Amino acid sequence: MIILLVEDDSILAAQTIDFLNAEGIEVDYASSLTQARSISEGTDYEAIILDINLPDGTGIEFAKTLEKNSAPILFLSARNALTDKLAAFSVGALDYITKPFALEELAVRIKLLARKNTPAKNTTFQLDSLFVDLDAKIAKRAERTIVLSPQQWSLLALLITHSPNPVSKDNLIATIWPDQDVNNNMYKSLVTRLRTNITKPNEKVLLHTLKKQGLALKERDDE
Amino acid sequence: MIILLVEDDSILAAQTIDFLNAEGIEVDYASSLTQARSISEGTDYEAIILDINLPDGTGIEFAKTLEKNSAPILFLSARNALTDKLAAFSVGALDYITKPFALEELAVRIKLLARKNTPAKNTTFQLDSLFVDLDAKIAKRAERTIVLSPQQWSLLALLITHSPNPVSKDNLIATIWPDQDVNNNMYKSLVTRLRTNITKPNEKVLLHTLKKQGLALKERDDE
DNA sequence: CTATGCTGTTACCTTATGGTTACCTCTATC
DNA sequence: GATAGAGGTAACCATAAGGTAACAGCATAG
Numbered sequence: 001m002i003i004l005l006v007e008d009d010s011i012l013a014a015q016t017i018d019f020l021n022a023e024g025i026e027v028d029y030a031s032s033l034t035q036a037r038s039i040s041e042g043t044d045y046e047a048i049i050l051d052i053n054l055p056d057g058t059g060i061e062f063a064k065t066l067e068k069n070s071a072p073i074l075f076l077s078a079r080n081a082l083t084d085k086l087a088a089f090s091v092g093a094l095d096y097i098t099k100p101f102a103l104e105e106l107a108v109r110i111k112l113l114a115r116k117n118t119p120a121k122n123t124t125f126q127l128d129s130l131f132v133d134l135d136a137k138i139a140k141r142a143e144r145t146i147v148l149s150p151q152q153w154s155l156l157a158l159l160i161t162h163s164p165n166p167v168s169k170d171n172l173i174a175t176i177w178p179d180q181d182v183n184n185n186m187y188k189s190l191v192t193r194l195r196t197n198i199t200k201p202n203e204k205v206l207l208h209t210l211k212k213q214g215l216a217l218k219e220r221d222d223e
Numbered sequence: 224m225i226i227l228l229v230e231d232d233s234i235l236a237a238q239t240i241d242f243l244n245a246e247g248i249e250v251d252y253a254s255s256l257t258q259a260r261s262i263s264e265g266t267d268y269e270a271i272i273l274d275i276n277l278p279d280g281t282g283i284e285f286a287k288t289l290e291k292n293s294a295p296i297l298f299l300s301a302r303n304a305l306t307d308k309l310a311a312f313s314v315g316a317l318d319y320i321t322k323p324f325a326l327e328e329l330a331v332r333i334k335l336l337a338r339k340n341t342p343a344k345n346t347t348f349q350l351d352s353l354f355v356d357l358d359a360k361i362a363k364r365a366e367r368t369i370v371l372s373p374q375q376w377s378l379l380a381l382l383i384t385h386s387p388n389p390v391s392k393d394n395l396i397a398t399i400w401p402d403q404d405v406n407n408n409m410y411k412s413l414v415t416r417l418r419t420n421i422t423k424p425n426e427k428v429l430l431h432t433l434k435k436q437g438l439a440l441k442e443r444d445d446e
Numbered sequence: 447c448t449a450t451g452c453t454g455t456t457a458c459c460t461t462a463t464g465g466t467t468a469c470c471t472c473t474a475t476c
Numbered sequence: 477g478a479t480a481g482a483g484g485t486a487a488c489c490a491t492a493a494g495g496t497a498a499c500a501g502c503a504t505a506g
Contacts, residue, residue: 082327082328085325085328085331086328086331089332095318102305102308104305104309105308105309108309108312112317135388136387136388137389137433149434150434150436153436
């Protein structure tokens with residue numbers, strides 16, 4: 001379980017992170033909105049703890065820029081006024097704690113938020129006419145179901161989580177054949193098999209080899 | 224939307240009820256635990272607001288007697304101590320507000336609780352001609368009753384809760400045979416037995432094995 | 447004490463999977 | 477334009493993973 005903490009008081013933040021870590025919660029930390037934006041890039045948090053007063057803006061603004069279906073937000077603020085709370089809830093907050101607060105309470109509430117929100121997440125992926133649901137283990141292309149072997153699934157899943165970025169051959173091999181002797185032919189066969197399975201004649205090629213860089217799942221490989 | 228309010232301060236209760244009604248929330252009201260028990264009989268609330276100090280006991284006690292899957296609980300209390308809050312959360316509370324509080328905030332939080340909890344319990348399941356009621360332990364397929372052994376029930380129940388997603392073999396084994404030595408044959412037998420029980424000749428196969436990935440209860444999704 | 451049903455065990459069958467090999471194509475470099 | 481190295485394809489087949497039937501031990505009911 002990983003969450004994002006955005007808080008400019010570094011002492012409070014350090015205490016909070018320590019406490020949450022001890023509870024088994026991993027924490028990404030940012031002390032400003034800009035830092036929060038760059039850190040959160042590409043990570044799917046299970047919850048977000050947002051301070052309202054931040055050096056370069058308010059947590060409210062930040063919450064507005066998040067997508068509808070992002071992680072649940074808990075606001076943390078010294079402000080106890082009703083208008084502040086209502087503003088927070090109106091931008092999608094699911095909880096609001098006023099400082100000072102007990103770390104135990106924060107931990108409990110964060111866990112509640114994360115728990116309730118998990119079954120919502122969307123494990124679906126689409127690229128051109130290719131549709132994949134990683135949870136349901138369903139892959140389709142243009143209405144036809146694609147049957148993939150276990151190995152091919154691991155490969156596809158790995159590529160999807162990185163798409164459209166490439167994954168290095170070494171990475172791929174380490175993930176698909178953990179602790180095994182692997183030769184280059186095994187790798188080549190697997191790639192060919194996945195590619196032919198997800199591509200019928202006349203369809204765009206979506207699985208590209210970038211020489212010396214690895215494999216990528218994306219529309220075209222021109223840069 | 225209907226909720227239950229249990230609160231012994233009649234003035235506060237009246238104000239709360241008025242405010243919530245104006246927000247479009249219907250409220251059943253009780254001023255004691257005994258009254259709460261008799262009033263709530265037979266009604267499925269979408270949320271429960273519970274005071275902690277009540278003339279004939281505490282809200283905590285009341286919460287303990289509720290079933291696991293009942294309405295979400297919000298505690299309301301003058302007590303601000305951490306131990307009180309933790310006690311409340313440990314008996315299943317989803318929120319905790321200390322008095323005095325703003326009615327607007329209560330309304331917002333109650334709506335959040337109710338909204339998140341609605342898509343909850345549904346103990347019946349249907350897929351093709353298969354009907355299952357997990358609570359009543361009844362399974363039918365095309366008008367004929369299906370008799371299942373205890374093991375087969377656990378398996379079917381687990382699959383239903385995940386359907387149409389697959390459940391991994393490891394998960395299945397860990398749930399059905401907790402802390403036991405299990406060999407692969409036991410697992411294979413159980414699956415065959417469940418499959419033959421829920422499938423008669425000419426009926427669609429609904430229990431599919433995804434090699435190396437688990438078991439899934441769903442209709443075929445190819446072609 | 448018999449009967450019935452559940453579950454673990456064994457033995458045997460079927461099949462998709464994936465490692466292997468052999469032979470391509472392409473491109474960069476000298 | 478010869479060579480090497482990277483990557484692509486097709487076919488072969490041993491085998492692991494899964495499916496089924498039959499049987500035996502052990503409960504529990506009647």
